[in-house]
Amino acid sequence: MDRLLRLRPALCALTLLACLPYLSLKLAWTAGGEVGIPAGSPLLEPGSAGVMAAVNGATLLMDAGVVVLALALTRPWGRRLPAPLLLAPLWVASGLLGPVLLSTVLDAVLSLGAARPAPPSEPFLDPWVFTVVYAGFSLQALALGGLLAAYVGQRWGARLRGGGTDREAAGPRRLAVLAVVPAAVAFTAHLGRGLGAGEGRPVTVSVVMACAALSAGAGALRLGLRPRGPWRRAAVVGTWCGGAALAAWGAWWLLVPLIDAPVATADGPSALWRLAYAAQVITGPVTLAVLARVTAHRPEPVRPGRPGC
Structure with a gap:
């Protein structure tokens, strides 16, 4: 636990860096950019503009929330937050990011030596987008999980042991x-x-x-x-x-x-x-x-x- 406490600044910095690719893509798409979106993608259909703006805005706020959580788990003011106000979004973040990390690792292991499937005729996004995004989510899961373990152990360690x-x-x-x-x-x-x-x-x-x-x-x-x-x-x-x-x-x-x-x-x-x-x-x-x-x-x-x- 002491080692995790000493690593908190580094884990916080890693979390913030891991959020940058996803936040950058979402900001670009919200502004109307088409980076990473190939021609013929369903995302470029005229009728999808309004829905995609709402989805991009919501997911942008969700990942920005990870930045706030990382700071709350690291800075002194985070210790003064009411437990439900902090633990509720952390619970949701744990649920969303943890399976992404495990699935990404399993996919990477299973794909070793296996033939790659043929890409779809009308790809949804460029392949590099998935690689960058899921790598970022995986790093977020690891770093935020370490911060959460250190925070909970420091604030409620006695209750977990009892x-x-x-x-x-x-x-x-x-x-x-x-x-x-x-x-x-x-x-x-x-x-x-x-x-x-x-x-x-x-x-x-x-x-x-x-x-x-x-x-x-x-x-x-x-x-x-x-x-x-x-x-x-x-x-x-x-x-x-x-x-x-x-x-x-x-x-x-x-x-x-x-x-x-x-x-x-x-x-x-x-x-x-x-x-x-x-x-x-x-x-x-x-x-x-x-x-x-x-x-x-x-x-x-x-x-x-x-x-x-």
Whole structure:
């Protein structure tokens, strides 16, 4: 933890640098530029201008928010912020960026020695755009994750190491059991797609989301049934990351087709996949509630006893 605290300035600088490519592209597109957009792309269709302006503006603000979060996790004024005001956007950022990092790494590993697929006849964006953007997102995930770990350990480390009493654990236990059901639905759906039972998204995305569902459900169950004991911090991390990933991407996959933006290249998810995405969205807040209940109580002080007790 001390090493992470010393690395905070470097991690903050890395986060800011990693945001620059995406912010630059979004600013250029918002201003009407066409850098990285090939001729014939659906993004250049006349009817898409208004929608793309709204999407570019929203995603520009989202990545600018990462800059603010990095500064809040590094500067002294960030310690004075109310916990919900800081943790809520960090939870969303963790959910969006973490799966991108894992999927990018898996894609890179699986592509070693494999034949590259033929490019589409009407490419959406130039290939270098995806490389630059996803590399930037991956660096953001790594650097922001390090900053978050250092911040949480410094501000709430005692609560992560401790735990409530058995009576206080009754609430988290019920929430944890409730979280397992939608997490199991999401896990089954993504695992089936990853094994070839469904189509639509890359295998790596399905594998990552199945792992997120497993992590969220298992972590919440571990904390709910046994709030104290070994592997507590690992369960906290798994519940946080898994629940955030499920909620953030479940909401994204449900909302994007409703916008009818050019980024929604398909007709939208089927009824079964809407159910799976809704299960993801439900799992996220329930697992977050488990975390809030488990970490709400300060650890019980150790009472001195007689020798040999």
